[in-house]
Amino acid sequence: MNVLKLTALFGLALCFWACNNENFSISAKKTVIFDFESSEDAGWTGGVAEYAPLTPPDSIKLSIQRDTLPTGLDTTKHALHVYSRNIGTSQFTYIKKQVGGLTPGNTYSVILEIDLATNYPQNTPAGMSVLLKAGASLVEPVTSTDLKFNLSRGVGESDGTQMVSIGNISNGTARSGFVIVNKQNFSKPVSVVSDKNGAIWLCVGIESGYKGPTSLYFDRIKATISQ
Known part of the structure; x- marks a missing residue:
């Protein structure tokens, strides 16, 4: 039997095995994009943690909802508004979102790319002292009974093992006004193991050292999940 026939037979055998093995994937990469143009993308939820114990919860006024982009941008488009x-x-x-369709128990590398509409000028207290964190986890991100956040996120510009710092929320200009800026963790992907159902949790955090309101519009969140 010549080499050509052996190659053909091997290819057929591999194809047959792959078609009958549910854990086999031709591509080791999964890309998920949330642009919030469809109400199906509005399944992101979230919470607040790490605030002073005596803070009245209703004073935080947390709001996470699908909304149109603010005035100054394309108001026909939608985003996830977090206040x-x-x-x-x-x-x-x-904010958090569970993503499935992965191989159970596998280790994945996760990169999050975020298009963020923000109106906080650079070199201002809000623009500089409010930081973004991005990451992924096996367990659901939650606030514990003692108000602690349950994922390793690091403090300030330092990174945790499950979330890393991706910069501040400034609009990159000296003036207020909404600008869409891109934030990502290309240089420091987060490692995560999928659960028994082949799912992981994506998480984006807003770490505020600024006393006052923070209002941000997530125009797009893209997750690249690779083996």
């Missing part, structure tokens, strides 16, 4: 108010020295607001 919260920090009345203390620090606060961590986060």
